Amino acid sequence: xxxxxxxxxxxxxxxxxxxxxxxxxxxxxxxxxxxxxxxxxxxxxxxxxxxxxxxxxxxxxxxxxxxxxxxxxxxxxxxxxxxxxxxxxxxxxxxxxxxxxxxxxxxxxxxxxxxxxxxxxxxxxxxxxxxxxxxxxxxxxxxxxxxxxxxxxxxxx
Amino acid sequence: xxxxxxxxxxxxxxxxxxxxxxxxxxxxxxxxxxxxxxxxxxxxxxxxxxxxxxxxxxxxxxxxxxxxxxxxxxxxxxxxxxxxxxxxxxxxxxxxxxxxxxxxxxxxxxxxxxxxxxxxxxxxxxxxxxxxxxxxxxxxxxxxxxxxxxxxxxxxx
DNA sequence: ATCGATGCAAAGCGTTTGCAGGGGT
DNA sequence: ACCCCTGCAAACGCTTTGCATCGAT
Numbered sequence: 001x002x003x004x005x006x007x008x009x010x011x012x013x014x015x016x017x018x019x020x021x022x023x024x025x026x027x028x029x030x031x032x033x034x035x036x037x038x039x040x041x042x043x044x045x046x047x048x049x050x051x052x053x054x055x056x057x058x059x060x061x062x063x064x065x066x067x068x069x070x071x072x073x074x075x076x077x078x079x080x081x082x083x084x085x086x087x088x089x090x091x092x093x094x095x096x097x098x099x100x101x102x103x104x105x106x107x108x109x110x111x112x113x114x115x116x117x118x119x120x121x122x123x124x125x126x127x128x129x130x131x132x133x134x135x136x137x138x139x140x141x142x143x144x145x146x147x148x149x150x151x152x153x154x155x156x157x
Numbered sequence: 158x159x160x161x162x163x164x165x166x167x168x169x170x171x172x173x174x175x176x177x178x179x180x181x182x183x184x185x186x187x188x189x190x191x192x193x194x195x196x197x198x199x200x201x202x203x204x205x206x207x208x209x210x211x212x213x214x215x216x217x218x219x220x221x222x223x224x225x226x227x228x229x230x231x232x233x234x235x236x237x238x239x240x241x242x243x244x245x246x247x248x249x250x251x252x253x254x255x256x257x258x259x260x261x262x263x264x265x266x267x268x269x270x271x272x273x274x275x276x277x278x279x280x281x282x283x284x285x286x287x288x289x290x291x292x293x294x295x296x297x298x299x300x301x302x303x304x305x306x307x308x309x310x311x312x313x314x
Numbered sequence: 315a316t317c318g319a320t321g322c323a324a325a326g327c328g329t330t331t332g333c334a335g336g337g338g339t
Numbered sequence: 340a341c342c343c344c345t346g347c348a349a350a351c352g353c354t355t356t357g358c359a360t361c362g363a364t
Binding site: 241 | 353356
Protein backbone atom coordinates (compact mmCIF):
# COMPACT_ATOMS: atom_id res chain seq x y z
CA UNK A 1 0.00 0.00 0.00
CA UNK A 2 3.00 2.23 -0.02
CA UNK A 3 3.83 1.77 -3.66
CA UNK A 4 4.24 4.89 -5.73
CA UNK A 5 5.58 6.62 -2.72
CA UNK A 6 6.99 9.97 -3.69
CA UNK A 7 10.58 10.85 -2.98
CA UNK A 8 11.55 14.20 -1.62
CA UNK A 9 12.45 15.65 -4.97
CA UNK A 10 9.14 14.74 -6.53
CA UNK A 11 7.29 16.03 -3.52
CA UNK A 12 9.21 19.30 -3.51
CA UNK A 13 8.44 19.73 -7.17
CA UNK A 14 4.78 19.09 -6.61
CA UNK A 15 4.65 21.57 -3.78
CA UNK A 16 6.58 24.15 -5.73
CA UNK A 17 4.33 23.79 -8.75
CA UNK A 18 1.40 24.65 -6.52
CA UNK A 19 3.12 27.70 -5.09
CA UNK A 20 3.77 25.96 -1.80
CA UNK A 21 7.10 25.50 -0.11
CA UNK A 22 8.91 22.33 0.64
CA UNK A 23 9.73 22.26 4.32
CA UNK A 24 11.24 19.65 6.61
CA UNK A 25 7.94 19.38 8.44
CA UNK A 26 5.97 18.67 5.30
CA UNK A 27 8.44 16.11 4.06
CA UNK A 28 8.55 14.44 7.44
CA UNK A 29 4.79 14.32 7.71
CA UNK A 30 4.58 12.76 4.29
CA UNK A 31 7.28 10.21 5.01
CA UNK A 32 5.72 9.33 8.29
CA UNK A 33 2.28 8.90 6.83
CA UNK A 34 3.63 6.77 4.00
CA UNK A 35 5.52 4.61 6.48
CA UNK A 36 2.59 3.96 8.75
CA UNK A 37 0.29 1.03 8.31
CA UNK A 38 -3.35 1.73 7.87
CA UNK A 39 -4.76 5.22 7.81
CA UNK A 40 -3.70 7.25 10.77
CA UNK A 41 -5.34 10.35 12.10
CA UNK A 42 -3.60 13.71 12.23
CA UNK A 43 -2.99 13.15 15.90
CA UNK A 44 -1.35 9.79 15.25
CA UNK A 45 0.89 11.26 12.61
CA UNK A 46 1.76 14.03 15.03
CA UNK A 47 2.82 11.61 17.74
CA UNK A 48 4.75 9.51 15.25
CA UNK A 49 6.82 12.36 13.83
CA UNK A 50 7.57 13.92 17.17
CA UNK A 51 10.65 11.81 17.85
CA UNK A 52 12.13 13.15 14.64
CA UNK A 53 10.88 16.72 14.94
CA UNK A 54 10.38 17.31 18.62
CA UNK A 55 9.30 20.89 18.14
CA UNK A 56 6.60 20.26 15.56
CA UNK A 57 3.10 21.23 16.56
CA UNK A 58 -0.19 19.55 15.90
CA UNK A 59 -1.33 22.61 13.99
CA UNK A 60 1.62 22.26 11.67
CA UNK A 61 0.74 18.64 11.05
CA UNK A 62 -2.75 19.70 10.09
CA UNK A 63 -1.39 22.38 7.81
CA UNK A 64 1.11 19.98 6.29
CA UNK A 65 -1.60 17.42 5.63
CA UNK A 66 -3.66 20.13 4.00
CA UNK A 67 -0.79 21.16 1.76
CA UNK A 68 -0.05 17.55 0.86
CA UNK A 69 -3.69 16.96 0.11
CA UNK A 70 -3.79 20.05 -2.06
CA UNK A 71 -1.00 18.71 -4.27
CA UNK A 72 -2.51 15.26 -4.43
CA UNK A 73 0.18 13.49 -2.45
CA UNK A 74 -2.19 12.62 0.32
CA UNK A 75 -5.80 11.59 0.36
CA UNK A 76 -8.28 12.49 3.01
CA UNK A 77 -10.69 9.80 4.19
CA UNK A 78 -13.99 10.95 5.60
CA UNK A 79 -14.68 10.06 9.17
CA UNK A 80 -17.12 7.20 9.52
CA UNK A 81 -18.92 8.83 12.40
CA UNK A 82 -19.74 12.44 12.96
CA UNK A 83 -17.18 13.96 15.22
CA UNK A 84 -14.69 11.23 14.46
CA UNK A 85 -11.25 12.20 13.31
CA UNK A 86 -10.34 12.33 9.65
CA UNK A 87 -7.93 9.69 8.45
CA UNK A 88 -5.20 10.22 5.93
CA UNK A 89 -3.76 8.08 3.20
CA UNK A 90 -0.42 8.62 1.48
CA UNK A 91 -1.77 7.34 -1.74
CA UNK A 92 0.53 6.16 -4.39
CA UNK A 93 -2.08 4.45 -6.44
CA UNK A 94 -5.73 5.07 -6.02
CA UNK A 95 -7.63 2.25 -4.53
CA UNK A 96 -10.89 1.38 -2.92
CA UNK A 97 -11.52 1.02 0.76
CA UNK A 98 -13.43 -1.41 2.86
CA UNK A 99 -14.88 0.06 5.99
CA UNK A 100 -15.80 -2.26 8.80
CA UNK A 101 -19.13 -1.17 10.27
CA UNK A 102 -18.29 -2.80 13.59
CA UNK A 103 -14.84 -1.43 14.31
CA UNK A 104 -14.59 1.50 11.94
CA UNK A 105 -11.32 0.18 10.60
CA UNK A 106 -10.52 1.00 7.01
CA UNK A 107 -8.80 -1.60 4.87
CA UNK A 108 -7.17 -0.99 1.55
CA UNK A 109 -8.46 -3.09 -1.28
CA UNK A 110 -6.02 -4.32 -3.88
CA UNK A 111 -7.94 -2.87 -6.72
CA UNK A 112 -7.14 -0.63 -9.56
CA UNK A 113 -8.81 2.69 -9.83
CA UNK A 114 -10.88 2.64 -12.96
CA UNK A 115 -11.14 6.03 -14.66
CA UNK A 116 -13.94 4.78 -16.85
CA UNK A 117 -15.96 3.31 -14.02
CA UNK A 118 -19.02 5.39 -14.66
CA UNK A 119 -19.10 4.45 -18.30
CA UNK A 120 -18.79 0.79 -17.46
CA UNK A 121 -21.29 1.05 -14.69
CA UNK A 122 -23.99 2.94 -16.45
CA UNK A 123 -23.37 4.51 -19.86
CA UNK A 124 -26.73 6.25 -19.76
CA UNK A 125 -25.82 7.89 -16.49
CA UNK A 126 -22.55 9.16 -17.91
CA UNK A 127 -24.39 10.76 -20.80
CA UNK A 128 -27.01 12.19 -18.53
CA UNK A 129 -24.37 13.76 -16.30
CA UNK A 130 -22.63 15.40 -19.21
CA UNK A 131 -25.85 16.80 -20.57
CA UNK A 132 -26.74 18.21 -17.18
CA UNK A 133 -23.43 20.00 -16.84
CA UNK A 134 -21.67 17.72 -14.41
CA UNK A 135 -18.01 17.25 -15.11
CA UNK A 136 -16.87 14.13 -13.33
CA UNK A 137 -13.22 14.15 -12.35
CA UNK A 138 -13.11 11.15 -10.09
CA UNK A 139 -15.03 9.02 -7.68
CA UNK A 140 -14.83 7.46 -4.31
CA UNK A 141 -15.91 3.89 -3.80
CA UNK A 142 -16.15 2.47 -0.37
CA UNK A 143 -17.35 -1.00 0.42
CA UNK A 144 -19.15 -1.42 3.70
CA UNK A 145 -19.59 -4.51 5.76
CA UNK A 146 -18.13 -6.62 8.48
CA UNK A 147 -14.84 -8.30 8.80
CA UNK A 148 -15.27 -11.68 10.38
CA UNK A 149 -13.59 -11.82 13.78
CA UNK A 150 -10.53 -13.90 14.35
CA UNK A 151 -8.53 -12.62 11.44
CA UNK A 152 -7.54 -9.15 12.39
CA UNK A 153 -4.11 -9.74 10.99
CA UNK A 154 -4.45 -7.19 8.23
CA UNK A 155 -3.44 -3.60 8.38
CA UNK A 156 -6.06 -1.80 10.36
CA UNK A 157 -6.83 1.82 9.88
CA UNK B 158 -36.01 11.90 -4.39
CA UNK B 159 -38.72 11.31 -1.87
CA UNK B 160 -39.98 8.03 -3.24
CA UNK B 161 -40.21 5.12 -0.85
CA UNK B 162 -40.89 7.53 1.90
CA UNK B 163 -41.97 5.68 4.99
CA UNK B 164 -45.29 6.39 6.62
CA UNK B 165 -45.66 6.74 10.34
CA UNK B 166 -46.78 3.19 10.87
CA UNK B 167 -43.84 1.71 9.03
CA UNK B 168 -41.47 4.01 10.83
CA UNK B 169 -42.95 3.19 14.21
CA UNK B 170 -42.63 -0.48 13.44
CA UNK B 171 -39.02 -0.09 12.42
CA UNK B 172 -38.21 1.83 15.57
CA UNK B 173 -40.04 -0.65 17.74
CA UNK B 174 -38.27 -3.59 16.16
CA UNK B 175 -34.99 -2.00 17.16
CA UNK B 176 -36.11 -1.43 20.72
CA UNK B 177 -36.55 2.27 20.14
CA UNK B 178 -39.63 4.30 20.73
CA UNK B 179 -41.74 6.12 18.24
CA UNK B 180 -42.06 9.72 19.36
CA UNK B 181 -43.60 12.82 17.81
CA UNK B 182 -40.13 14.35 17.56
CA UNK B 183 -38.69 11.43 15.66
CA UNK B 184 -41.61 11.25 13.29
CA UNK B 185 -41.48 14.99 12.71
CA UNK B 186 -37.75 14.95 12.08
CA UNK B 187 -38.19 12.18 9.58
CA UNK B 188 -41.08 13.89 7.82
CA UNK B 189 -39.21 17.13 7.70
CA UNK B 190 -36.08 15.58 6.32
CA UNK B 191 -38.04 13.68 3.70
CA UNK B 192 -39.84 16.85 2.68
CA UNK B 193 -36.73 18.94 2.28
CA UNK B 194 -34.89 19.25 -0.99
CA UNK B 195 -31.27 18.30 -1.03
CA UNK B 196 -29.46 17.04 2.01
CA UNK B 197 -29.86 19.30 4.97
CA UNK B 198 -27.70 19.45 8.03
CA UNK B 199 -28.99 18.68 11.51
CA UNK B 200 -29.18 22.39 12.14
CA UNK B 201 -31.27 22.96 9.04
CA UNK B 202 -33.66 20.21 10.01
CA UNK B 203 -33.86 21.71 13.46
CA UNK B 204 -34.83 25.11 12.15
CA UNK B 205 -37.32 23.57 9.75
CA UNK B 206 -39.18 21.51 12.34
CA UNK B 207 -39.29 24.28 14.90
CA UNK B 208 -42.52 25.82 13.60
CA UNK B 209 -44.23 22.49 14.17
CA UNK B 210 -42.52 21.56 17.41
CA UNK B 211 -41.49 24.84 18.97
CA UNK B 212 -40.03 23.19 22.05
CA UNK B 213 -37.80 20.71 20.27
CA UNK B 214 -34.10 21.06 20.92
CA UNK B 215 -31.15 20.68 18.62
CA UNK B 216 -29.89 17.82 20.77
CA UNK B 217 -33.14 15.99 20.23
CA UNK B 218 -32.81 16.44 16.49
CA UNK B 219 -29.37 14.89 16.66
CA UNK B 220 -30.67 12.03 18.74
CA UNK B 221 -33.62 11.55 16.42
CA UNK B 222 -31.37 11.47 13.40
CA UNK B 223 -29.21 8.92 15.14
CA UNK B 224 -32.19 6.74 15.92
CA UNK B 225 -33.50 7.05 12.37
CA UNK B 226 -30.09 6.20 11.00
CA UNK B 227 -29.90 3.19 13.26
CA UNK B 228 -33.09 1.76 11.81
CA UNK B 229 -32.07 2.52 8.27
CA UNK B 230 -34.67 5.18 7.60
CA UNK B 231 -32.08 7.86 7.21
CA UNK B 232 -28.66 7.89 5.66
CA UNK B 233 -25.76 9.91 6.91
CA UNK B 234 -23.57 11.64 4.35
CA UNK B 235 -20.01 12.29 5.34
CA UNK B 236 -18.92 15.90 5.44
CA UNK B 237 -16.79 16.86 2.48
CA UNK B 238 -14.43 18.88 4.58
CA UNK B 239 -13.19 18.19 8.03
CA UNK B 240 -15.18 20.17 10.49
CA UNK B 241 -18.06 20.57 8.10
CA UNK B 242 -21.49 19.49 9.20
CA UNK B 243 -22.86 16.07 8.39
CA UNK B 244 -25.72 15.97 5.94
CA UNK B 245 -28.69 13.66 6.11
CA UNK B 246 -30.72 11.88 3.53
CA UNK B 247 -34.16 10.38 4.07
CA UNK B 248 -33.43 7.62 1.68
CA UNK B 249 -36.21 5.73 0.11
CA UNK B 250 -34.18 4.15 -2.56
CA UNK B 251 -30.46 3.97 -2.47
CA UNK B 252 -28.70 6.10 -4.97
CA UNK B 253 -25.36 7.58 -5.79
CA UNK B 254 -24.26 11.09 -5.10
CA UNK B 255 -22.36 13.66 -7.05
CA UNK B 256 -20.31 16.01 -4.93
CA UNK B 257 -19.26 19.30 -6.41
CA UNK B 258 -15.67 20.00 -5.44
CA UNK B 259 -16.20 23.72 -5.82
CA UNK B 260 -19.34 24.31 -3.81
CA UNK B 261 -19.60 21.16 -1.73
CA UNK B 262 -23.16 20.66 -2.90
CA UNK B 263 -24.35 17.10 -3.09
CA UNK B 264 -26.65 16.08 -5.91
CA UNK B 265 -28.65 12.91 -6.12
CA UNK B 266 -28.01 10.79 -9.15
CA UNK B 267 -30.93 8.99 -10.73
CA UNK B 268 -29.28 5.67 -10.52
CA UNK B 269 -30.27 2.36 -9.14
CA UNK B 270 -28.27 0.89 -6.36
CA UNK B 271 -26.71 -2.27 -7.69
CA UNK B 272 -26.30 -4.94 -5.04
CA UNK B 273 -24.01 -6.91 -7.30
CA UNK B 274 -21.79 -3.98 -8.14
CA UNK B 275 -18.65 -5.55 -6.82
CA UNK B 276 -19.20 -8.71 -8.81
CA UNK B 277 -19.75 -6.72 -11.95
CA UNK B 278 -16.86 -4.44 -11.26
CA UNK B 279 -14.27 -6.97 -10.34
CA UNK B 280 -15.22 -10.61 -9.79
CA UNK B 281 -11.72 -11.43 -8.62
CA UNK B 282 -11.97 -8.80 -5.92
CA UNK B 283 -15.26 -10.20 -4.73
CA UNK B 284 -13.71 -13.64 -4.36
CA UNK B 285 -10.68 -12.23 -2.67
CA UNK B 286 -12.78 -10.36 -0.15
CA UNK B 287 -14.76 -13.43 0.75
CA UNK B 288 -11.65 -15.51 1.18
CA UNK B 289 -10.15 -12.88 3.44
CA UNK B 290 -13.17 -12.76 5.69
CA UNK B 291 -14.77 -9.57 4.54
CA UNK B 292 -18.51 -9.67 4.41
CA UNK B 293 -19.69 -6.88 2.18
CA UNK B 294 -23.14 -5.57 3.01
CA UNK B 295 -23.19 -2.46 0.90
CA UNK B 296 -21.20 0.25 -0.66
CA UNK B 297 -21.03 3.95 -1.09
CA UNK B 298 -20.27 5.45 -4.44
CA UNK B 299 -19.70 9.12 -4.77
CA UNK B 300 -18.78 10.84 -7.98
CA UNK B 301 -16.59 13.88 -7.66
CA UNK B 302 -16.21 16.77 -10.00
CA UNK B 303 -17.48 20.15 -10.93
CA UNK B 304 -20.87 21.32 -11.91
CA UNK B 305 -20.61 23.87 -14.66
CA UNK B 306 -21.81 27.27 -13.50
CA UNK B 307 -24.97 28.78 -14.86
CA UNK B 308 -27.21 25.83 -14.21
CA UNK B 309 -27.66 25.76 -10.51
CA UNK B 310 -31.30 25.03 -10.94
CA UNK B 311 -31.11 21.57 -9.45
CA UNK B 312 -31.63 20.63 -5.88
CA UNK B 313 -28.57 21.64 -4.02
CA UNK B 314 -27.49 19.91 -0.88
C1' DA C 315 -43.36 2.17 38.73
C1' DT C 316 -40.36 1.67 35.19
C1' DC C 317 -37.59 3.06 31.57
C1' DG C 318 -36.53 5.36 27.61
C1' DA C 319 -36.92 10.18 25.49
C1' DT C 320 -36.82 15.07 25.94
C1' DG C 321 -34.82 19.66 26.59
C1' DC C 322 -31.53 22.53 28.44
C1' DA C 323 -26.93 23.69 29.40
C1' DA C 324 -22.34 22.54 29.46
C1' DA C 325 -18.66 19.90 27.99
C1' DG C 326 -16.03 17.52 24.44
C1' DC C 327 -13.36 16.88 20.45
C1' DG C 328 -11.23 17.61 16.15
C1' DT C 329 -9.83 21.31 13.56
C1' DT C 330 -8.80 26.04 12.36
C1' DT C 331 -7.13 30.64 13.16
C1' DG C 332 -4.50 34.79 15.02
C1' DC C 333 -0.28 36.26 15.58
C1' DA C 334 4.60 36.88 16.66
C1' DG C 335 8.88 34.94 15.38
C1' DG C 336 11.85 32.55 11.95
C1' DG C 337 14.04 31.17 7.61
C1' DG C 338 14.74 30.56 2.91
C1' DT C 339 15.00 32.94 -1.72
C1' DA D 340 13.12 42.59 2.03
C1' DC D 341 9.68 39.79 1.13
C1' DC D 342 6.53 36.11 2.03
C1' DC D 343 5.49 31.86 3.50
C1' DC D 344 5.79 28.79 7.21
C1' DT D 345 6.09 27.48 12.02
C1' DG D 346 4.55 26.94 16.71
C1' DC D 347 1.86 28.26 20.44
C1' DA D 348 -2.53 29.30 22.31
C1' DA D 349 -7.00 30.50 21.85
C1' DA D 350 -11.12 30.19 19.33
C1' DC D 351 -14.48 27.74 16.60
C1' DG D 352 -18.16 24.65 15.02
C1' DC D 353 -20.39 20.45 15.26
C1' DT D 354 -21.81 16.97 18.14
C1' DT D 355 -22.42 14.61 22.42
C1' DT D 356 -23.35 14.21 27.30
C1' DG D 357 -25.18 14.96 32.21
C1' DC D 358 -29.12 15.44 34.38
C1' DA D 359 -33.70 16.56 35.90
C1' DT D 360 -38.19 16.09 34.03
C1' DC D 361 -41.70 14.01 31.19
C1' DG D 362 -44.65 10.46 29.20
C1' DA D 363 -46.05 6.17 27.73
C1' DT D 364 -46.63 1.51 28.98
